[in-house]
Amino acid sequence: MKKYIKLNINSTEYELLVNDNETLAQLLRGPQLNLTGTKQGCELGDCGACTVLMDGKAVNSCLVLAMQANGHAITTIEGLASNGKMHPIQEAFINAGAVQCGYCTPGMILKAKSLLDVNPNPSRKEIREAFVGNLCRCTGYFKIINAVEIAAKGQANKEAGN
Amino acid sequence: MTTTTNKNYDVLSTSPVRKGVPEKATGQAKYTGDITLPNMLYGAILHSPLAHAKIRNIDISRAKNLPGVKAVLTAKEVSNLKFGHSPARFDETALAVEKVRHVGDEVAAVAAVDEQTAREALELIKVDYEELPILLNPVDALADNAILIHADHPCNICQEVHNEVGNVEKAFAEAFLIRTDTFANKKSDGACLEPQAALANFDLSGNLTLWTSTQVSHYVQRTVAIVLQMPVDKVRVIAPYVGGGFGVKASAGSHEIIAAMLSMNTHCPVRLVLDREEVFMHNRARHQFYHEMTMAVDKTGKIIGHKHLSVLDGGAYSSFGIATIYYNGSLLHAPYAIPNMRYDAYRVFTNKPASGALRGHGGLSNRACFEAQLDMIANEMKIDPVEMRIKNSVQAGDTTASGYYLSSFNMRECLKEARDSSEWVKKKNKLPKGKGIGVSTSYFVSGAGASIYRTDIPQSTVIIKVADDGNGVTVYTGSNEIGQGSDTVFAMMTAEILGLELDDVKVISGDTGLCPIDLGAYSSRQTLMTGNATKQAAEAVRDQILAKISQRYKIPVSEFQLRGGRVLGTEKNQEELSVIRNRYMFEHRHFTNLVTSGPLTFSEVARLIYADSGSILGKGTYRPPDIQYSKEWKGSVVGASPAYSTQTCIAEVTVDPNTGDLTIDHLTLAHDCGFAINRKSIEGQLEGSMCHGLSEALFEEMIFDNKGRQINPTLGDYKIPTTMDVPDMNAIIIESNEPNGPFGAKEVGEGCILPVVPAIINAIRDACGVVIMELPITSEKILKSLKAKEAAKAEYYIYKPPAAADKILARAAELSKGSSAR
């Protein structure tokens, strides 16, 4: 069965026809939206590659039905940059060398955003705890944790400057 | 923490943002599964649920009739030509012919209008199997009366090796101390975050384009062409962004051929993406190894003889296994000088997914056994483990017993730097109870000297084309960027030679339709091999530009230099300069931001040449020099390389005596990569390797039930580390000047995983006196050992591989009796 749902994706309102058994990840990546920045590494909640923000909170889009996104606001990696300018977290990941194959990266960056939104100045331990649901096979996490620290500092500096 | 060479470069030896990284961080990067084509169908594969069975009949009628299904294929409908990795051992078919050999063997395939329909169609295919006895371990497979998994391989032996250099028995007779230990690891998976995926499209002229998540575009192209009986050049393989490889994507897989077959059959593009469980079924990662090693030392602690008996559980097909079994022997010939060595090994077929290659191919498990044993000997002889290793080390200029010439080899520097930065001297034997520190060294190849198929072609060809308007260049290379950063390395080399900014250099790689052949990303070959070809190509471009300007100025080439986007030296004749510049400015009079002063720009000169003679092309090729290896050591060609890397890991751990719980507190890894091209990428490889090594040490194990079904085919149950499992770490770049490498560079990325596992094993021994000789190292094994040690009131306890491993090794010993070494 198909039904229409209304949702906000990256600040744009959509009305989309979705299947009952379609996941949010499938919807985002599928032909209607083509937002393939959201990756899938396991489809079972184990890897975090499909992490998106739902009303600002990080969720595994492989374990949320598209129907359940009805009426909610979704942020994907495509929605982070604004006016062609990358989000400071994206910049921090890029400059810190936190991206290798890049398959975990969109999920990591969105997880970082959800963390820094509630805890703008996390310790390394808090960062580690926040990222347990995001696996990376390439980097050994070291530069990813650095990137989150750098992004946090950058945001703090910016706020102090403003 | 690094050591540096003091060459003066503009681009090399820096840490630029890598090519493609902004795209990856913004979600713009398209991986194979992200690409859609108009009219595209979705493929799915039916896998065997049985580990060993004859296929009596396959009924596809119901699947065919399901609305939305466009094709259902079995071996009956498609080419059954064999393929595989080593040409001498082509033993796979795209779809199973007559029998299946492991759970997951590909039996049938479907293309349908959507993924849901494709998967549902699979459930409608009825396969009538006749079950055969299942062989899940080498002892059963090697039994005299065992059923044969491949009819042409008696005793299920895929390959055996018997080698000797020097005289091991004589060395043992003269030894001061000899010890024998056994060791086993577990079958592991690559666990790349991106599952394999392929998108195939035949055009109306019968040309195939195949996008695929691969490390080896060229081998895939060739393999698909062989199976589909097409001219090689009618197959274009494109590797888009690839989400990790680590070895498991280093040969053609059935899914790639099946995608092509489905597209051929339906005349539509077909995309086929494996799910995680299928990734495990395909596997092709590290073998399960069994080792028995005997090491003999003289009274000063020098290793004088080494004997290695080994069995490799190969799974159902040969895959990379022939290379693996040889590497398993030859990768012990350094970093220590051992004059007398013997190696006997069997790679055995079993009814499990085929094992293949994984980061540090053929060098991880043997290294772990060797280094744990070496540490135990050092301990018995009261020699400091670092000293023990320095004492036995080889160095640049040495030739190993297998005949490998080490043209650069800063092993001692690695050891010393790692020792000093980890404060080894302060910590060794001085840490509180339950805490320990351990060291290990290792070495690896920097590119396989020999190509996988017999050929006279260069291993790498690179073409650099200057942009027609002169604004930069494009590097065309068939090599594969899989997240390791190779594109950036080639761009940096090119930018350096041509005096350009990194952004002025584009790289097109992994596309066989556009790029000349390169053998791809395996055996840590690209920086050295593709790098050499890139360097040559860039120099060819440079030389054309300099030659032109020298001709024009009538002064020798040596008066000019490409740097900072300019042709330095052109300012020496202002008149000539003005002529060229004015001409360029006139041609570009509608453009803004033209350069009006200073030496001529790269663009101005390049455009001048284009006007005269069209595109400026530079070509570079690389074939390994005459690589030395010992004819006495059979198969030592596998392991022969133009250069060898070496590395040292120091691990610090805490063991909880009550639970056996193990915490890795810190890791240090020093690696000799020759000249460091991209420093941040090298650190990234070292950090990734530490994490990967930790993972194999502590977690990784594919577990099978007695029917050959994997019981942990998810990333929840097959564990790789989370952020909480990996400590902060110190990546130390040690440089050397490798004469065979471009700018002196050589391998990083594979060798550096090798010392991590044994460093952890040795640190645990230091912490609590138990030596875990079977991976993964679980807290249960540690606690059990602690208890046994206490019960025996011994200083040490060795946790040995289970009795089954002894049986396997005993059977191998029995079989190898009387086989003469070559």
Next chain:
Amino acid sequence: MILPRFEFLEPATFEEALKIVEKNKGEAVMMAGGTDLLVNLKRKVIKASVVISLEKIDSLKQLNYSESAGLTMGSMVRVSELAETPIIKQKFPLLAIAASKLGSPQIRNRATVGGNVCTARPAGDTIGPLLAYGAEVQLVRGKESRWEPLAKFIVGPGKTTKKEGEILAAIKVKPCAADTGYSYIKYGIRKAMEIAMVSVTTNLTFDGKKCTSAAVVLGAVGPVFMRSGDAEATLCTKEITEALAEQAAEQAGAFCTPITDTRATAEYRCDLVKALTKRGILEAAGKHVKQSSSRKQEQK
């Protein structure tokens, strides 16, 4: 991995849900956060032609606390809320700590306490603390509603007394004694993202230095969570010392009945129970000491 086809229903009220559940008897499964259900559907562990989501029902998301009645929460309270809500952190710290160790932040943002209880896994993270606190669960079907102690509700691995069509509506926890010490230890192969190999929940109530009542709940070492009565009795009416903790831990180890699976042998799990129970008891006692001293400071 594709989800099988099913019809998705999303009742907006509890009453509507009850009706829909009744109507689809035999074919429907209920979905809370879906973190367990969707995995099982994808892996074909369970089949269903109708999925009824409880997510839209606001009444199931309520969380109420009063000094007299204690804590009542709807089954749809998310695990992340358990971990973060101040009143829970303060009054039912075990629940908050255990919740913060369930899965990943992403999982916790979806997973619900009701779902965790209904899965009745011997390793379910919120279950140990809920048992230690003596929680009761409310089950509703049609016009019937019943309250049952959680300890009785869970009867086996994945098995509860929940009848076909019953919805777990609420979970109730009586107010806690003021003077307590607590510890939740979860042990797994990795340091996070683990289904517990063993978990030990310890909740001690004190009168001065003496422990007056104790709950020692062992997870993943039997078909259901186990409370070691002997160990609890050992701790009661005494001052907690290392020797006493050791004795209780031995009793807990002797009492549990774990199985051997691919992650650990039964024997090792018993060893873990001993080691972790001892650690848990000492940790709990230590917390109590720290708290009472800080309380004293406040009083000064």
